[in-house]
Amino acid sequence: MSDMITRIKTPVRLEYGVYPGSHYTTYLNALAQGRFVGGRCPESKKVYVPPRGASPTSGQPTDEIVDVQDSGVLTTFCVIRLAFPGQKMKPPYCFGAIVLDGADLPIYHLIGNIPYEEVRMGMRVKAQWKPRDQWGPTLESVDFFAPTGEPDAPFESYSEHL
Amino acid sequence: MSEPLSAPYLLQFTYNRTTGPVIGRFLTGLRDGRIEGVRTKSGKVLVPPVEYDPETSEATTDFVEVGQAGVVTTWTWVPAPRELHVLKTPFAFALIKLDGADTAMVHVVDAPSESAMRTGMRVKVRWAQERVGYITDIVCFEPEASS
């Protein structure tokens, strides 16, 4: 007998549809208009970005849609130095958690316009929107967040978002 | 409420599987133009071979070569093949008990029409010209009489 078969390749190829729910759709549509929106929990009054079908603390939908700012505080981050498939930026680059002004929990996005070794927790950042004709129902309407140059937020002001 | 957003999403991946000794030996046999099954303790010949006897859960180790033709034990005619089916023209899926085997294997039958199919009919292997050690080294089965 010649060499034994020990490995085989088996493909899987299935095409699905993706339909973001109504709360998330509201968020995506706002991004297509160059805005960020959140949804307010009717009990805790906290603003969720994106809005949610259920607030984890009350179980109720965050149906009250409110505008939040496109600037906020970088609460924490990491520097990605590893190359992997599907990557949009060339390592090293920075990725972080941003609590937008008016929101009560962070969103995650890239941090740019600053050497990565100068990125700090508490830094004030603002969305760098793509040109208007490139806005769409996606967070990619924003290229990245960049420092505003304002003074850093004190640790205590954002420590509950870590 | 505006139109719901939607987008297609392709779940696509090619798995790289290790076969272990039993499946590997069966697939090696296919590559070499041979069909092998395993004989269980109770004397049953399982084709295709499974690693563990469904009746006793014992590991199977006793390989036996079986025939390249056999009997259709049940079947279904697929008049409009789906994109992922291996045959592009109407065909049958069938369970086929090969000569010398006690269990049936799933494969496809290339028959001229549904009316050519019946339970109990004899079919034989049509080998691929180039074989690599994969279940589709058997391109399909075909009615024995039509050869």
Place this chain on the structure above:
Amino acid sequence: MAENCAIIGIGQTKYAAIRKDVSLPGLLREAALRALEDAGMTFADMDAIILGTAPDMFEGVMMPELFFADALGAVGKPILRVHTAGSVGGTTGIVAASTIQTRTYDKVLCIAFEKQSESDAMWALSPAIPFQPQLVAGAGGYFAPLIRSYIRRSGAPEDVGMMVAVKDRQHALKNPYAHLHVDETMETVRNSPMLWDPIRYSETCPSSDGACAMVLVNEKIGKAHPKKPAWVRGTAMRTEATFFSGRDQINPLAGRECAKDVYSQAGITDPAKQIDTAEIYVPFSWFEPMWLENLGFAEVGTGWKWTLEGKTKLGAELPINASGGVMSTNPIGASGLIRFAEAALQVRGQAGEHQVDGAKLALGHAYGGGSQFFSMWVVGDSPV
């Protein structure tokens, strides 16, 4: 009055980046047979099988418990398949123990596995889904910011993460089943590439093929067993949402409450004193100090001191992950059950070279998702 649950069989595969010699069912079979042999039993003796694994997409078989019916001797029997993300291995053990404690079954086989070499973990864990934020961070991108937060909050020196990696890899050298057998030093960790700053390559877990199985039985069978069993003294699970306003992601309440629950069942009031060793789920080295605090071993903000002072090494005060832990072996779906099994090995005195002397009470811990799913058990060398 709940039935006591005894662990009388433990089986693990040799873990590796790729197990080329076995099929998918063959991998599970290896662990299952070793557990049964340890228990002096066969598949025919089992009343039911509880199976755990992480997403089906790792192996590309939907609901693989169906596929494994023959390999696990399940034909004609009940088989249940649990999936609670990274904590699934732990949950598998807990559900299995529950079936014994509630006298639903007398003897069960529980098994968890992952054969990560069949696919690509990065793909299977985070495919690019439309409308979702793009894959900009990879697997460690989620946890690296949390680790930075922990470092900032606790003031821990940078060395701590490296020390955990060195300690766990040195422990793994004493565990014949461990995937990574490397002579790790502070230098090798420091010199390894920075992947997700502050996480270096050597401060992350590997991707492994492997399975782990246990045979769990009722008190009567456990007491009659010739080898010393481990006894389940408490089990607990807790869940909280991935993201909500005010969530403490570094020290999640779900983990704290889960620990409190399992300790109270086991009569533990001072875990650091009463627990002899713990197997905790540490996929990135910094999670050791974080979980030491979350589990109540160390005061909040001081977990890193335990590592720094060498208290978590084999032979020291509270050996953590004497087996080498997830840092040395990580078949994702099995990793939780391996923690539970290693805890059981310790109280049975069966851990071989990585045995913690005189271990009588041990904790097994698993977590999953965004630090949101927790499962834990405490095992002892005697029943309640």
Place this chain on the structure above:
Amino acid sequence: MSQPIAIVSVAQLPSIRRDRTRDEAEMVQPIVTEAMQKIGLKQADIGFTCSGSSDYLVGRPFSFVAAVDGLVTWPPIRESHVEMDGAWALFEALIRLRHGDIDTALVFAFGKSSLGPIPDVMNVQNDPYYVQPLNLDSFSQAALQARAMIDAGKATERDFAEIVVRNRRNAKSNPNAQVKGDFDVEAILAEKTISSPIRKSFSPPLSDSCVAVVLASGDKAKKLVKRPAWIRGIDHRIEPYSLGVRDLTQSVSTRIAAEKVGVNAKKNDIAEIHTPFAHQEILIKEALGLDSSVVVNPSGGALAANPIMATGLIRFIEAATRIHAGEANRAIVHATSGVTMQQNLVAVLEGE
């Protein structure tokens, strides 16, 4: 002996072909809330929560995590998940309740069958070495079994059509059913086959839905509702994997489970059985040993509504609903999993 356990509340999102506006949390939230609110409970009153679902329906890993976002998880909850039909989630919850330290459990299942190519998705349940490369789709899987039954003299295509007509007529009174009405046997038989002898009408619809059940034990159950649906027995079994080694005209695992729970120890009023394809009803009725007086699938069954991964749990819901209302006193529940019903669960519910 642990306390008896009962279904005390149920809720269903009506099955529809495509739900394009709700994500997992938006499906789960209203339904679990409804199931709890009906009996005056909220998440904090629930001792244990367990769900059933499959990632392959959605096409992405950890889909259950998104469903957990539909729950109140603060303070943290005791929660688990099975990658199986919700009927098995109910089984896990039942075992958890038997500990006796808690007295309520929430079980839910969600199925969005509209997102992927289900016939091909179900091929991923097949043997990855021998069968997956051939793409044995769900219609063809069922057809191999239906043909075997015809060949064995157990049924005819007309029998299949009559089963479809009866189920979909029953579904007319089911507000949650998707395909219902008066259908014609001859018209069904005149349909083209997809995988012969399977026609579209012999097949289940594909549905999007989410369903929930609240379980309670002993006195708690009696306090919560007038007439709990007591789960008197529950058992499930599996068969060999390969199609070619099984007798596809028998449901051996159903028969074992039925014996374990004592299906025919008393007179049964109704049976809710999980038989997506028409021919499977014949198999399961036979394996359960039901006599002709038992009303099978008064809800219309899986042929009327089929949110995959929730369809089995719906059988519990439909049976319990009739017991709660006093329309039935003893009901048999069946759920299935796997290619050509490899794994089967049987339970007995009683009102008294």
